Amino acid sequence: MFSFSRMTRTLLAMSLSCAGLGHALAASAPLPAMGFIASQQIRHIATYFPGRMAGSPAELIAAEYLNQQFTKLGYKSDLRGFDTRYLYTSSAGKKDWRNIHATSVIAARAGEVPQQIIVMAHFDTYVPQSDSDTNHNLGGLTLQGVDDNASGVGVMLELAERMQAIPTHYSLRFVALSAEETGTKGAEDFVNRMSAEEKKNTLLVINLSSLITGDRLYFNSGTNTSVAVAKLTRVRALNIARSLGIPAESHEGAHCCEGIKALDDARLPLLNVTATNFALGKKDGMQQRAISSHFPLGTTRYQSQFDNLQYLDKALPGRIEKRSRDTVKVLFPLLKDLAKPAKHA
Incomplete structure (x- = not known):
């Protein structure tokens, strides 16, 4: 009998053989131009792991790949x-809890001290949470999730690759979250498992999300992030971007922490x-660009018909x-x- 675990290994092996990502296997080879690794990873993840909904076979295979x-x-x-779990609403208005087992990926490298910087991105795609979602083709097995959020994961993987040969004073952790599209459960689980000491030792979390569709890049600090830290991170990121001629802005407010509120709390x-456009609509950043x-x-x-390669x-x-x-180009020198x-x- 062809078991689920065997199917997972087989599909993962097929993915790796087709990846064309040899730079990850040859640490001595010079790295390609900035952004090349990220764009290749984005395309690979979107192509080979569509429908990577939390708790699905595609999600587990994607997690194994990232690991x-x-x-x-x-x-x-x-x-x-x-x-x-998440709440599912039928067309008749009936609400039922649906249980899932999700899988995140945590990668780390110790520095000279335990204080750490975390780079984070969720890799799961949207799970339809109502009959209406299904009828409107939101989420599901065909959603590649290029913008949301293969883009964030691809950039995270390039940062990890560029940092791997650089010994650092502070420790580094790279976190690929799942179950973010079921009510930000991944961020909640991550925070709940952190000890008081780990929280105290966390100097910064860089969260990467939806970098393609929006009109321009935004670098936003958390609502509970100190002015001093914001100056060293958000302000510096904006300065780097502008020095390179890269359009970038900042929007401070209640919506700066969309999807990672548990971390801000x-x-x-x-x-x-x-990447979005806070000047549009309700100024909450949910409308990414002009209609x-x-x-x-x-x-x-x-939307699977739009968020694909x-x-x-x-x-x-x-x-x-x-x-x-x-x-x-902005985040590597900053990190x-x-x-x-x-x-x-």
């Missing part, structure tokens, strides 16, 4: 499973990186590569400076 990527880069990486210092024939809702979020390459040619390059080179390096 292998981090391990090959020399990080101590593990899968972290957790049970959660825990008073962890945050830098949230996304047009290509984007009739002003967003691609959860073929459509985005046609509607926004070159955008995946450009946003990958721009985001890495390298914040983590500080090790004294013995």
Whole structure:
């Protein structure tokens, strides 16, 4: 009998053989131009792991892939499973809890001291949470989730690869969350498992989400992030972007921590990186761009017919590569400076 675990291993092996991501296996080879690794990872994740809804086979296979990527880069990486649930509403208005077992990926490398910087991105795609969602083709098995959120994961993987050969004073942790599209359960689970000491030792969390569709990049601090930390992170990121001619803005307010409120509530210092347009609609950033024939809702979020490689390459040619390059160009020097080179390096 062809077991689920065997199917997972087989599909993962097929994914790795088709990846064309040899740079991750050859640490001695020079790294390609900024953003190349991220864009290739974005395309790979979207192509081979569509429908990676929390608790699904695709989610587990994607988690195994990410775990292998981090391990090959020399990080101590593990899968972290957790049970959660979400509320499903039928067309008749009946509400039922649906239980799922989700899997996040946690990769780490110790620095000279236990204080740490966390880079985070969720990799799961939207789970339909009502008959209405299903009828409107929101989420489901065909959603590639290029913008939301293969883009964040791709940039995170490139940052991990660029940092892997740099000894640092502070420890680094890379976190690929699941169950963010079922009520931000992944962030809640991550925070709940942190000890008081771990929270105290967390100097910054950089969260990456939806970097492609939106009009421009935003670097936002958490509502509970101190002015001093914001100056060292958000303000510096904006300065780096502007020095490179990369359009970037900041929008402080209640919506700066969308999807990671649990981290903000825990008073962890945050830098949230996304692409949207806070000047539109209700100024909550949920409308990513102006409404047009290509984007009739002003967003691609959860919509399988829009948030896929073929459509985005046609509607926004070159955008995946450009946003990958721009985001890495800003965040890599920022992360390298914040983590500080090790004294013995």
